Amino acid sequence: xxxxxxxxxxxxxxxxxxxxxxxxxxxxxxxxxxxxxxxxxxxxxxxxxxxxxxxxxxxxxxxxxxxxxxxxxxxxxxxxxxxxxxxxxxxxxxxxx
Amino acid sequence: xxxxxxxxxxxxxxxxxxxxxxxxxxxxxxxxxxxxxxxxxxxxxxxxxxxxxxxxxxxxxxxxxxxxxxxxxxxxxxxxxxxxxxxxxxxxxxxxxxxxxxxxxxxxxxxxxxxxxxxxxxxxxxxxxxxxxxxxxxxxxxxxxxxxxxxxxxxxxxxxxxxxxxxxxxxxxxxxxxxxxxxxxxxxxxxxxxxxxxxxxxxxxxxxxxxxxxxxxxxxxxxxxxxxxxxxxxxxxxxxxxxxxxxxxxxxxxxxxxxxxxxxxxxxxxxxxxxxxxxxxxxxxxxxxxxxxxxxxxxxxxxxxxxxxxxxxxxxxxxxxxxxxxxxxxxxxxxxxxxxxxxxxxxxxxxxxxxxxxxxxxxxxxxxxxxxxxxxxxxxxxxxxxxxx
Numbered sequence: 001x002x003x004x005x006x007x008x009x010x011x012x013x014x015x016x017x018x019x020x021x022x023x024x025x026x027x028x029x030x031x032x033x034x035x036x037x038x039x040x041x042x043x044x045x046x047x048x049x050x051x052x053x054x055x056x057x058x059x060x061x062x063x064x065x066x067x068x069x070x071x072x073x074x075x076x077x078x079x080x081x082x083x084x085x086x087x088x089x090x091x092x093x094x095x096x097x
Numbered sequence: 098x099x100x101x102x103x104x105x106x107x108x109x110x111x112x113x114x115x116x117x118x119x120x121x122x123x124x125x126x127x128x129x130x131x132x133x134x135x136x137x138x139x140x141x142x143x144x145x146x147x148x149x150x151x152x153x154x155x156x157x158x159x160x161x162x163x164x165x166x167x168x169x170x171x172x173x174x175x176x177x178x179x180x181x182x183x184x185x186x187x188x189x190x191x192x193x194x195x196x197x198x199x200x201x202x203x204x205x206x207x208x209x210x211x212x213x214x215x216x217x218x219x220x221x222x223x224x225x226x227x228x229x230x231x232x233x234x235x236x237x238x239x240x241x242x243x244x245x246x247x248x249x250x251x252x253x254x255x256x257x258x259x260x261x262x263x264x265x266x267x268x269x270x271x272x273x274x275x276x277x278x279x280x281x282x283x284x285x286x287x288x289x290x291x292x293x294x295x296x297x298x299x300x301x302x303x304x305x306x307x308x309x310x311x312x313x314x315x316x317x318x319x320x321x322x323x324x325x326x327x328x329x330x331x332x333x334x335x336x337x338x339x340x341x342x343x344x345x346x347x348x349x350x351x352x353x354x355x356x357x358x359x360x361x362x363x364x365x366x367x368x369x370x371x372x373x374x375x376x377x378x379x380x381x382x383x384x385x386x387x388x389x390x391x392x393x394x395x396x397x398x399x400x401x402x403x404x405x406x407x408x409x410x411x412x413x414x415x416x417x418x419x420x421x422x423x424x425x426x427x428x429x430x431x432x433x434x435x436x437x438x439x440x441x442x443x444x445x446x447x448x449x450x451x452x453x454x455x456x457x458x459x460x461x462x463x464x465x466x467x468x469x470x471x472x473x474x475x476x477x478x479x480x481x482x483x484x485x486x
Contacts, residue, residue, distance in 0.1 A: 011375075034205070034417060034420040034423070035124065035423065036190045036203070036205060036423065037128075038132070038189065038428075038475075038478060038479070039364075041132070042478070042479060042481065042482055046481070053121065062415060063417075064120065064201070064327075064408075064413050068120070068327070069125065072129065072133060073129070075133065075330055084128025086412045088202070088412070088416055
């Protein structure tokens with residue numbers, strides 16, 4: 001039985017602890033607070049060009065659609081997961097393939 | 098009037114909530130299609146238009162409707178639509194997207210709205226000149242809806258158009274599938290035939306629909322949790338179509354920038370400007386009935402409230418301050434949307450959503466203009482990282 005997550009094709013969600021640990025271990029962080037579409041997508045693509053395979057890029061954003069758009073935009077270049085704070089702040093974790 | 102206000106509140110809250118939950122963004126729908134060949138939101142937009150077309154066509158055929166919006170057709174749709182498409186891509190939100198994100202707490206989109214207002218005012222001031230130099234020379238024919246002139250009953254016509262659109266989509270889907278299958282097996286067998294391709298596509302469409310239905314059934318197991326998660330754009334599309342049907346049968350077609358342009362005149366009249374003396378506000382937008390609050394203005398206000406409530410419920414509401422370097426997007430993008438929507442006339446909702454759903458000749462042209470504008474602007478914004486299409 002497919003879940004709604006299969007249907008909307010959203011990236012994996014991280015819990016608070018995993019999100020914090022990964023955030024501290026990130027190789028590149030991008031502050032995307034206040035930025036709206038499509039600039040976080042463009043910056044994510046540029047950021048992935050700067051880091052090595054296996055490295056982690058984290059974007060912190062307050063723009064909801066980015067949690068879906070950015071993973072879509074980077075496609076097969078990175079594995080994506082997201083963390084939702086619950087009060088309008090999100091982090092997008094991109095592990096470069 | 099009281100019942101109309103109640104309907105305006107229900108429709109506004111409903112559409113606002115559906116837009117927010119589905120992240121129903123017309124810029125996203127076309128921009129990400131061009132930039133990444135990502136069609137998820139595009140499908141939601143097409144589904145919303147087709148379902149609404151069938152609802153409205155049937156309601157029109159049965160006599161339950163309040164009239165169409167069919168401006169004269171010509172190159173104005175192409176020019177104005179193009180300016181609007183450029184504006185909405187630069188601003189990062191269309192007319193409906195700007196409203197629902199304003200409700201989500203984005204200060205950036207309040208600024209966009211403000212400069213859309215400046216665009217309406219600038220257009221209104223220039224209207225007497227534009228009427229003779231622009232509209233008169235670029236408008237070729239009386240506006241008309243195909244529902245009115247077709248010998249086929251409107252409901253059947255709508256179902257027919259929706260069926261043809263589905264078949265075209267299935268063919269595209271089938272061809273994509275054939276392409277991947279061919280690449281995967283590298284076999285010499287030719288899977289794609291003229292008849293076979295749409296059938297493969299229809300099968301895939303059916304499988305997608307079954308998966309969607311299963312997802313919805315699953316979501317019903319825990320409706321409260323599901324209501325807090327983001328929705329599939331198809332769910333949002335269905336919801337919007339139902340509220341749009343209610344609006345169509347009781348008030349009019351759904352529009353955004355028309356009511357917003359009325360708001361601009363109304364607000365100026367509150368601070369002492371004689372808005373009624375401007376031709377565009379006085380005789381066109383308020384049709385000589387005097388500058389005041391109209392029911393569609395109330396509806397779009399409730400749309401912002403509905404989006405705000407939905408965002409708050411989902412944990413997505415917060416007051417978001419814009420970056421200084423994005424102010425040009427709000428200022429120039431907003432102005433281009435305001436002015437462009439008047440030059441067309443009509444925004445993405447008036448033309449792509451409502452206009453196509455009511456089969457208005459004007460809106461077919463304006464839609465081409467808007468999509469062309471998004472295409473050009475997308476290529477400019479992604480000039481450093483490249484576009485797929």
